Structure formats: structure tokens, C-alpha cells
Amino acid sequence: MTPREVPHHFRRVHRAVYVSPGLTLGPVETIRAAWLRAGPEAVVGGVSAAVLHGATFFDHGDEVELVRAPTGQGRRRSRVRIVRTDLDPRDIVAVDGMPVTSVIRTAYDLGRRGPAWLGLAHLDDLTRSTNLELGVLWRYVVDHPAVRGIRQIRGLIPWVDPNAESSGESYMRHLVLAQGLPRPETQVKVFDEAGRTVAKFDHAYREEKLAFEFDGFDYHYSDEQRASDARRDRETARLGWHTERRNSVELSNDPFEFLGRLELLLEQRARRRRR
Structure with missing residues (x-):
């Protein structure tokens, strides 16, 4: 040729x-x-x-x-x-x-x-x-x-945290750390009374039993996945956990709403733990 x-x-x-x-x-x-x-x-x-x-x-x-x-x-x-x-x-x-x-x-x-x-x-x-x-x-x-x-x-x-599983999780963690809030643990597993894993949180404060999740649109917004997330949140709530969820649009439009909510929950649950 x-x-x-x-x-x-x-x-x-x-x-x-x-x-x-x-x-x-x-x-x-x-x-x-x-x-x-x-x-x-x-x-x-x-x-x-x-x-x-x-x-x-x-x-x-x-x-x-x-x-x-x-x-x-x-x-x-x-x-x-x-x-x-x-x-x-x-x-x-x-x-x-x-x-x-x-x-x-x-x-x-x-x-x-x-x-x-x-x-x-x-x-x-x-x-x-x-x-x-x-x-x-x-x-x-x-x-x-x-x-x-x-x-x-x-x-x-x-x-830097090699446990991050997406750029959205990195973005969320950066917001939290730049605000001066405590560094959360990442990929935290929660077990029920029988020792079975019921959840793995993107980020969590283990002692306060407070978790926050980044919900990517490509995974968390099908009807099936939203129902699964709701079941998981109910089960972790039964075990004493509170979960905050945000997507990229919510974080971009009003990051201070999320940060203010997280800071308030940290203070409330820390006080409860000290009683």
C-alpha cells in the first residue's frame, strides 16, 4: 500500500x-x-x-x-x-x-x-x-x-488517603478538612450483633457514630440502589449511627449547608457520648 x-x-x-x-x-x-x-x-x-x-x-x-x-x-x-x-x-x-x-x-x-x-x-x-x-x-x-x-x-x-474510591469522595473530604473539622476515617465497616457487615461508609467518625456519604449519580440514583441505601441507613440507624448523604450538585451549590450540618451533628453526638 x-x-x-x-x-x-x-x-x-x-x-x-x-x-x-x-x-x-x-x-x-x-x-x-x-x-x-x-x-x-x-x-x-x-x-x-x-x-x-x-x-x-x-x-x-x-x-x-x-x-x-x-x-x-x-x-x-x-x-x-x-x-x-x-x-x-x-x-x-x-x-x-x-x-x-x-x-x-x-x-x-x-x-x-x-x-x-x-x-x-x-x-x-x-x-x-x-x-x-x-x-x-x-x-x-x-x-x-x-x-x-x-x-x-x-x-x-x-x-492524602489511598482508601478514597472516587474523586467525589476526595472532594467531600477536602471540604471537611479545609473547614478545620476532624479528619474522618474512610471505608469504615459497620457490623450487626451477629458480626455481619451491614455497611461500609465512605467517611465516618466512629466514636460519634456519624457517617457521611458521597452519592455519585452513576451509582446511587437508580430506584434499586436508592431502595438499598434506604434499607442500609435504617439498619445502621438501629445500631446507633446517623448518615448524611450528598451528591456533587448539592455540595457544589451549598457546601456550607453540608459543613454546618456536619459540625452541628458532631457537637451534638460528642456531647451525648460524654454523658
């Missing part, structure tokens, strides 16, 4: 990059296609690097982030975002045959980006899905102090 014939038989993804017409590209193939177009000097970075390292919180979508040398312009074009910065060779590893920012460098980059809750979600995700050691990340941050967003990542590292 000659180069002139290729466009007649394959679907163009980027200039000089083609795939079979019926092929749906997954995240890895989408990243590879963009990297092939950019050339071997480009390095996969940001959320794209996190995906290649196994992170799962975020829908990668079609945009790919690539890192290139500082000369030239950063830009978004053809579903590719080019970031211009220097990378130490030690910050680059090979994943699926592509040069990718290391787990530490990827965490360092994403943890400095705003908003802060999103940076925390990325750090939770990378810690959960890779061998990221927070002590090593802290040392890396200390060694690279004079960059944008450094204060944010320094504040986030103590809040």
Missing part, C-alpha cells in the same frame, strides 16, 4: 497517524496516537501520565497532555495539550513503549494544579493505584520549592 492509498483505507486520527475505520480508541491508544504525532522527544505527562500509571478516578476523554522542552509555545491543538517545561531524565520512565513522567513527577505536577480538591483527588488516586510513597513525594517537593502551586501540594500531602 502506498502512502497515497492509506487515507482511503484508514481513519485519520492525527496528521500521519491512522487507525482502522471501525476501531474505537481507548485511553492508551488515544495517548499513543497523540505521542506518535508529536514525535519521540515528547513525554506523556499530567492526567495522561496518571492514566498510564493505572489511575482510574477520571475519564481521560480525548485530550492528551504531552511535555516538551521549554522552547516554543504551549498550546492546545487537535485534542492535544502541549506543556513546556524542563524534565530531569530521572523524571521519565517507559510505559507501554512511551516516555512518561514518573509517578512522583506526575503526582508533583497534578498536586500543584488547582482547584485544590482536584489536586487531592489526583494524589489519592495515584497513591491508591501505584507504589507512590508520600515520604518520597514530600522529599521531592522540598527539593523543588520555587514553583507555582508548591504551597498547595505541601498542604495536600498530609490529607
